Amino acid sequence: MELTRFQQHYCFRFAHYSVLIHPKQILVALFLFILLAAACLIAIVNGSAKMSAFTAIEVLTGGGDAMSKMLVEQIRLPRITAALIAGFALGLSGCLIQTTIKNRLATPEIIGVNDGATAAVVLVSALSMSGTWAWWIGPIGAVCAFIFLALLAGQPGREGYRLIVIGMALAELLRSGSDLTLSMQEMHLVNGLYVWKNGSLSGQGYEVSLPVLAGIGICVPLLITLSRRLKAMQLSDDTVKTLGVSLGFTQVLILFLAVITAGLACGITGPIAFVAMAAPIFASYLTIPNSVPVWLSGLVGALLVLLADTIARSVSISQQEIGVGIITSLIGGPFMLWVLLRDSAEDK
């Protein structure tokens, strides 16, 4: 066993194994976990019925009165879990797509992946007439939309802009498709679907989190083995290939994982905009240069969705709750503008 330094990294060597660890990345992850814990507490306390932080901790440690216990365990905790898992999935997916396409704007909501999932869920739910909600078709719709986009675009183009512009047009088309489907249904049948379509975590139990959790569970080991390639993919394509990466295969595999994950999250919570774009950008500010913050993006995504949902629950103006997707869109619009302006300033 041997410990040396390489740049800012610690290098652990044992026999012919060697692993690099950067202390800052671990500290940032710890910091995010603490923030997440605090955000969870805020989310438990706040809502249409307020409770004190003391009561919340009392319930969490096994005490508390029956009413608070019911509120925390049956309503708020499942919803918080759904928010955390969907947010993690979105952050992860955004980071993977941005890294592969090499453009900050290449995220599931911009290139039509979320809208593919939404359109599929709306169409199947509306056609089945049973009033059930076909979340499982989400990832299939997302993959179909992305395959269609890949066929239309042919190649990502310079800095991925070809793919992004065609993806935006495709997203618009799919969105109008789901709007049309919804408008042709009777109002009382599609009320729930309408709320879902704006991105909502309202009334979700633990069971909705399971499929997304399973999707993330499949991604984790695959992404750990792909992590070296993800890092190398920051170099230009020709260099990556001459370093021994089968780039085409790797890109398809990573995009497939990212699109499935985004589709699953979208199927469960409805389209939550801008988290997939913002989380990797925040994560890259927090981490070291020359790294791809896949896991940190997931943690930041979880934090963003949880905070947005807490705001959505707390500031209901009318009788009906505001969807979490509407809150993220409100914050996300100016954020996207900032990303675009910052990028064009960097180009100069």
Next chain:
Amino acid sequence: MSVSINQYSSEPQTTEIKTSTKIKTTSIKVRERKMLTTQNLHIRYGQNAVVKGINLSVGQGELVAVVGPNGCGKSTLLKALAKLETPHQGEVFLSGNSLAKLNRKKLARKIALLPQHPVAPEGITVEELVGYGRYPYQSLLRQWSKEDARIVADVMARAQVNQFAKRRLSSLSGGQRQKAWLAMVLAQQTPLLLLDEPTSALDMGHQIEVLKLIKEQTASNTSILIVMHDLAAAARYADRIIAMKDGKIIADGKPQQVVTSALIRSLYSVDANILEAPCDGTPVIVAKSEPEQPSRLPQMSPDSDTTKPTKPEKLVA
């Protein structure tokens, strides 16, 4: 740095060719002895033929320069040799093995390529960049071995970038940056190096430094194919010059034999005198001053093929 004389020993020995019926087997033998050979290589972009029937070879420890006007297919050829372009027809052989049958992982330990405009991740340091050259030797549980550390330190010292090891690549000058990139390619420790215009954007001092560093690698029997524009520098540092025009090889041989005023006229439509450098007799090319040009514009327009591609390069430089 002196270059050993036996570097030419890899040329085919005529004594082995006894009968004409054995020509095919001998050519395979030659192929095996050479580091790199191509056989009737054609490359197309869509309907547009860019490389048209290239036959070339690079011996072990040989430094070969490829010259030619912009758009003649040099860079495309180089990409095909690194398996970044698929030939439309013909084949590339690496020590006698078809390139098409070697997978990328194995190839990364055999061929290293420095592209014309390489892109580095934001905020990367010189040492981290050079470390990328060790990628083909690393894995998930072998991220930074002692050997990696030793080789990276060694190539950084050879390329004289060790004093910038902890500096950000973006903070260096063009010449220093190019040396860092070269160190990264050297860290790959391949028997064949492909370099696409590594000196085109450099000042004279850095150009000579970089070319010397490249030349030094042939001492350890590394074969090098380098695409460049400066014919005089190519003549001085290369063992052999291959001149390309319009996707074909129009000259291939020792610098003194290849660099003639006829070649310059054919390549660039420029009339030039070839002088001998006072120190070592390598060819020096001096463009003749053009006589009065009363009809300059009408002269330029028919040659639009050769004048157009030069324009973007001037902008880049």
